[in-house]
Amino acid sequence: MSYEPPTPPANLPAEIVNTLNELTSEQLREIATYAEHKEREARLEESADEESVEERPDDLPDDVPGKATITIKEINDNRYYYWQWREGENVRSRYKGPVSPDE
DSSP, rough: OOOOOOOOOOOOHHHHHHHHHSSSSSHHHHHHHHHHHHHHHHHHHHHHHHHHHHHHOOOTEEEEEETTTTEEEEETTTEEEEEEEEEEEEEEEEEEOOTTOOO
C-alpha cells in the first residue's frame, strides 16, 4: 500500500494553499490547534443557542430553575413527581404532584 499525501480542499484559494505549503510542520501543528479551538468554540456556541431555544415548561414553578428534571419518588407505596435540580454540590427537589395510576 502506497502513501498518498492528502490534497488541499478544493474550496481553498490558491494563495492560502501556497502559504500552507511554505510553512514548517510546527507552524502547521499550531494552525491545527487553532482550528480545533475555533471548531470547539463554534460547537459550544451552537449548543448554547439550542439550550436557549428550549422553552420553559408551563407547569414549572417560578422558584424552580429551567434545568430541573422531573423525578418520581416512592414514599409508603405511593408515587410522587418532584422537580429536581443541582445547586453546586447539593441536589434540590420540589414537590410537583402525585403520579396517576395509569403511569
